[in-house]
Amino acid sequence: MTVKPKRTSFFSKLVVSCTLIAFMIFVIIPTFYLISYVFIRWDEVWREVFANPIIGDENWKQIIKVLLFSFRLSISTVAFDLIFGIPLAYVLARKRFPGKSLLEDLVTLPLVMPTSGFGFATLITWTTVAGLGGLLGLRSGLLSLNAVMPFINVPVVLFIVHIALTFPYVVRTLETKIQSIDMTYEIASRTLGASSLTTFRNILFPLALPGIFSGAVLAFARSLGETGATLIVSGVSTTASIAIVRWTSEFKLSTAAFMGSLLVIIAWTIILPAEIYVSRGRRSSGLSLHLPVNLTRRMVELEKLISRKLYFIKDIVPLIIVVVTVIIPIAVVLNSVILYWSADPYTGKIEGGVVYQLFGPSNYFSSLLNATLTSIIVAIVSTYIATCISIPVSFIIERRWYGRIIRTILKVPLIIPTSSLGLSVLLLWGSSGLNLVNSGIWMIILTHIVFSVPVIVESIIAAYEGSGIQMYEESARTLGATAYNAIEAVSLPLIKGGIFTGFILSFTRSLGETGATFIVMGRDVTIPVLVVNMVEALAIPAALFTSTYLIILSLVMLAIVRIFTGR
Amino acid sequence: MPLVRLVNVTKRFGKIVALDGINLSIKDGEYVCILGPTGAGKTTLLRIIAGLLEPDEGEIYIGEKRVNGVPPEERNAVYMFQNFALFPHMNVWQNVSFGPVIKEWSPQKIRNVTSEVLGMVRLGERRDAYPNELSGGMQQRVALARGIAAGARILLLDEPFGALDARLRVNLRTQLRSLVKDQGLTTIHVTHDQEEALMVADRIVILREGRIEQIGSPQEIYNNPQSIFVMSFVGGANFIDGVVSNMDNSGSTVEIRGRLYIRVSDTTKKIGERVVVAVRREDVSLGKSRRRDFNNLVGEVEDAMFVGGSMEYMVRLENGMSISSRILLEGGSKVFRKGDIVIVSFHPDECRVFPYPERGLLKEIEAI
Numbered sequence: 001m002t003v004k005p006k007r008t009s010f011f012s013k014l015v016v017s018c019t020l021i022a023f024m025i026f027v028i029i030p031t032f033y034l035i036s037y038v039f040i041r042w043d044e045v046w047r048e049v050f051a052n053p054i055i056g057d058e059n060w061k062q063i064i065k066v067l068l069f070s071f072r073l074s075i076s077t078v079a080f081d082l083i084f085g086i087p088l089a090y091v092l093a094r095k096r097f098p099g100k101s102l103l104e105d106l107v108t109l110p111l112v113m114p115t116s117g118f119g120f121a122t123l124i125t126w127t128t129v130a131g132l133g134g135l136l137g138l139r140s141g142l143l144s145l146n147a148v149m150p151f152i153n154v155p156v157v158l159f160i161v162h163i164a165l166t167f168p169y170v171v172r173t174l175e176t177k178i179q180s181i182d183m184t185y186e187i188a189s190r191t192l193g194a195s196s197l198t199t200f201r202n203i204l205f206p207l208a209l210p211g212i213f214s215g216a217v218l219a220f221a222r223s224l225g226e227t228g229a230t231l232i233v234s235g236v237s238t239t240a241s242i243a244i245v246r247w248t249s250e251f252k253l254s255t256a257a258f259m260g261s262l263l264v265i266i267a268w269t270i271i272l273p274a275e276i277y278v279s280r281g282r283r284s285s286g287l288s289l290h291l292p293v294n295l296t297r298r299m300v301e302l303e304k305l306i307s308r309k310l311y312f313i314k315d316i317v318p319l320i321i322v323v324v325t326v327i328i329p330i331a332v333v334l335n336s337v338i339l340y341w342s343a344d345p346y347t348g349k350i351e352g353g354v355v356y357q358l359f360g361p362s363n364y365f366s367s368l369l370n371a372t373l374t375s376i377i378v379a380i381v382s383t384y385i386a387t388c389i390s391i392p393v394s395f396i397i398e399r400r401w402y403g404r405i406i407r408t409i410l411k412v413p414l415i416i417p418t419s420s421l422g423l424s425v426l427l428l429w430g431s432s433g434l435n436l437v438n439s440g441i442w443m444i445i446l447t448h449i450v451f452s453v454p455v456i457v458e459s460i461i462a463a464y465e466g467s468g469i470q471m472y473e474e475s476a477r478t479l480g481a482t483a484y485n486a487i488e489a490v491s492l493p494l495i496k497g498g499i500f501t502g503f504i505l506s507f508t509r510s511l512g513e514t515g516a517t518f519i520v521m522g523r524d525v526t527i528p529v530l531v532v533n534m535v536e537a538l539a540i541p542a543a544l545f546t547s548t549y550l551i552i553l554s555l556v557m558l559a560i561v562r563i564f565t566g567r
Numbered sequence: 568m569p570l571v572r573l574v575n576v577t578k579r580f581g582k583i584v585a586l587d588g589i590n591l592s593i594k595d596g597e598y599v600c601i602l603g604p605t606g607a608g609k610t611t612l613l614r615i616i617a618g619l620l621e622p623d624e625g626e627i628y629i630g631e632k633r634v635n636g637v638p639p640e641e642r643n644a645v646y647m648f649q650n651f652a653l654f655p656h657m658n659v660w661q662n663v664s665f666g667p668v669i670k671e672w673s674p675q676k677i678r679n680v681t682s683e684v685l686g687m688v689r690l691g692e693r694r695d696a697y698p699n700e701l702s703g704g705m706q707q708r709v710a711l712a713r714g715i716a717a718g719a720r721i722l723l724l725d726e727p728f729g730a731l732d733a734r735l736r737v738n739l740r741t742q743l744r745s746l747v748k749d750q751g752l753t754t755i756h757v758t759h760d761q762e763e764a765l766m767v768a769d770r771i772v773i774l775r776e777g778r779i780e781q782i783g784s785p786q787e788i789y790n791n792p793q794s795i796f797v798m799s800f801v802g803g804a805n806f807i808d809g810v811v812s813n814m815d816n817s818g819s820t821v822e823i824r825g826r827l828y829i830r831v832s833d834t835t836k837k838i839g840e841r842v843v844v845a846v847r848r849e850d851v852s853l854g855k856s857r858r859r860d861f862n863n864l865v866g867e868v869e870d871a872m873f874v875g876g877s878m879e880y881m882v883r884l885e886n887g888m889s890i891s892s893r894i895l896l897e898g899g900s901k902v903f904r905k906g907d908i909v910i911v912s913f914h915p916d917e918c919r920v921f922p923y924p925e926r927g928l929l930k931e932i933e934a935i
Contacts, residue, residue, distance in 0.1 A: 477619070477639040478618070479665055479669070479714065480640045480641075480643075481640055481665075481669045485669050494654075494655070
């Protein structure tokens with residue numbers, strides 16, 4: 001620990017307290033306000049949710065139904081992600097092959113892609129004649145929007161979208177984790193006679209368990225909170241996050257707030273044990289220790305067989321998943337834009353063409369320009385403010401005893417559904433709360449700051465912990481630099497890359513966010529929201545164009561990240 | 568007048584006492600090695616002098632000034648980390664001029680000082696290189712130059728050669744020492760490598776479990792170790808457990824396992840006292856015949872190793888104990904093989920006798 005000299009301690013106290021105050025106002029209070037709102041207005045909540053004079057506890061039944069559906073969807077998504085994500089992560093972490101970085105990019109793409117655009121692409125691909133149905137020579141889409149997966153009873157298209165959007169969390173988190181595990185353990189195990197699968201089960205799996213855990217938590221939270229794509233492909237089903245959007249727009253604020261706070265609490269109960277588990281770095285001793293020797297031997301035999309004969313499953317199947325869930329939808333959208341450019345290719349009507357819808361009477365082009373302007377202002381301002389808060393907060397997290405607590409709290413806005421975050425901000429700052437900000441662009445900015453700070457902080461901390469800053473700073477101190485000088489001349493330049501990566505990540509996230517924006521936007525529309533609006537207005541060609549536009553925008557972002565992080 | 572003085576310095580981390588009442592004075596221009604096993608509190612001591620840690624008790628003086636609570640930047644004590652901590656985002660010139668720039672000297676003065684110091688460490692040519700483009704030796708010189716340019720009076724080295732390979736270490740040791748001595752810097756050098764300490768230090772401080780075990784010149788430490796721990800840690804020796812059975816004017820007799828007797832010159836112990844007799848390996852000779860006035864024990868060569876210039880033998884005595892011997896190979900000296908029966912001889916004057924340690928002999932010589 002660095003000694004804080006007396007003279008500068010006043011200054012450093014000032015900086016720390018200012019940071020903490022800004023952090024409270026912009027991040028913590030908006031995150032947790034929803035819960036206190038429910039407590040403060042419990043009477044109202046009770047009357048609306050449990051004892052409505054007209055419909056009784058119908059709203060409560062709705063909440064239960066929606067939550068159950070959401071959980072079924074999220075849990076099955078995560079299970080699927082894990083089954084196919086673990087092998088893919090292993091391959092990406094351990095093997096070198098041509099096209100590897102391309103594959104990594106493809107897996108990451110849904111992370112940076114505005115989800116409403118992506119949801120729309122998936123919708124087109126699976127349920128319309130312009131997509132796979134047409135390719136296979138059918139007269140209709142391959143699937144009906146309401147076709148249901150057997151056993152888990154969730155709509156197929158919804159399931160596909162959720163897999164595409166959550167897959168990167170599992171794969172990339174686990175890939176990083178596996179890379180950090182020394183390869184010599186595996187080599188030792190192999191040379192001691194274990195097959196690759198046995199090695200995985202006994203060596204890599206237990207060591208990578210914290211990574212699997214945190215990847216699964218992130219994927220689960222993402223699936224639970226996803227709004228943009230879900231709004232477009234959900235059909236008749238309702239997930240928790242879109243229920244919040246819907247109920248807010250129907251002014252059933254108490255019901256929405258109550259379910260939102262339930263989600264915050266659930267998010268907490270998921271993160272806390274996971275955090276504790278991961279931070280303890282406890283190592284599970286593999287599954288074989290609890291099995292009888294006989295069974296273990298049979299298992300090892302079986303694994304040897306599988307390792308030899310069925311190795312292609314682990315290589316090929318995840319690849320197919322990526323192609324089917326990510327590449328095909330994007331390709332279909334790009335293709336459709338071209339097909340629909342001047343007129344509907346099936347009916348020949350120019351009213352069904354992209355050009356007519358953009359520049360014709362509905363004039364979607366000017367809406368798109370306005371939305372672009374709004375989106376970019378929101379992204380720049382909110383990311384800038386979030387960065388200004390995140391840099392000192394990261395330093396506090398690394399250097400103060402309460403840093404761990406702040407870091408854990410910061411996981412909450414990262415994983416609770418953004419729509420309940422938006423609701424929280426609306427209730428706090430809006431007319432039914434402090435009445436300081438009206439719905440609109442400024443409230444969108446306030447909301448985006450809440451989830452941008454954790455993104456940037458995580459990225460700064462990664463850079464901070466990877467660069468041995470404490471040692472460099474101590475060196476600088478003994479060379480005559482004051483604490484302030486050392487931070488300015490040594491620490492900040494060293495974590496510059498982390499700050500920049502965080503900035504871009506949060507910028508893209510802000511650009512693509514739908515759920516919270518829907519709730520707080522008032523009359524200012526951002527691009528992802530515009531896509532949803534277009535789909536609801538059945539202006540499909542316009543939606544096609546806007547989705548393409550979004551996808552290209554996010555590809556540019558990804559390219560920028562790659563250039564600057566040099567990865 | 569000592570330059571650095573520590574009075575009763577104590578530091579705890581939770582329940583662990585890292586430093587326990589350290590008293591130490593270091594003269595201006597002296598090169599002091601702090602030697603001790605891992606976990607002895609060496610780095611803690613160094614960080615306390617640098618001002619990166621504050622002691623829980625005790626006082627630190629640099630020159631006349633008490634520096635408790637004075638921040639590191641005002642102590643003129645430059646800390647050099649194991650990997651030198653050259654700022655990776657700055658080139659050699661920027662690294663070396665870091666101190667002068669931070670202290671806001673005039674541009675003219677910054678230029679002069681930096682190029683002078685860089686010339687001193689013969690790195691004027693590499694001023695535009697980045698740390699990752701330099702060899703380990705060059706990095707070390709840059710780190711040193713950076714410290715000198717910052718106006719360091721005291722250099723604090725934390726295992727400065729730990730990250731380098733064995734051959735480079737030996738070269739850099741002497742190079743560093745002569746550079747530092749030329750500059751008249753006071754150096755405190757932490758290491759767990761006894762060979763390194765013996766080679767470079769003016770004075771060695773042996774630290775163990777937060778306490779100073781012995782302070783002295785390398786010769787004093789080696790020739791006159793004050794404890795079993797010091798003797799074992801610096802140089803190593805054979806330690807034989809026994810009881811004083813007889814004593815006269817010229818020395819005493821110690822009975823060891825298997826009713827064997829060793830004659831020692833020491834007369835300070837009492838009859839019946841449990842003691843440990845220690846003999847350096849190089850003081851033990853092997854031969855075919857008994858030597859007069861020596862202790863002579865019979866044994867079988869268990870292991871013979873050629874270590875370049877000398878032979879190391881492990882001999883099992885008839886009472887079951889093992890004793891090791893290092894014999895310089897000179898022209899005509901006989902080389903024994905495994906299985907040879909030999910007479911092990913050592914002179915009573917070469918035997919040091921220590922009281923049997925409270926916590927057992929093993930505790931004093933293990934884990935080094």
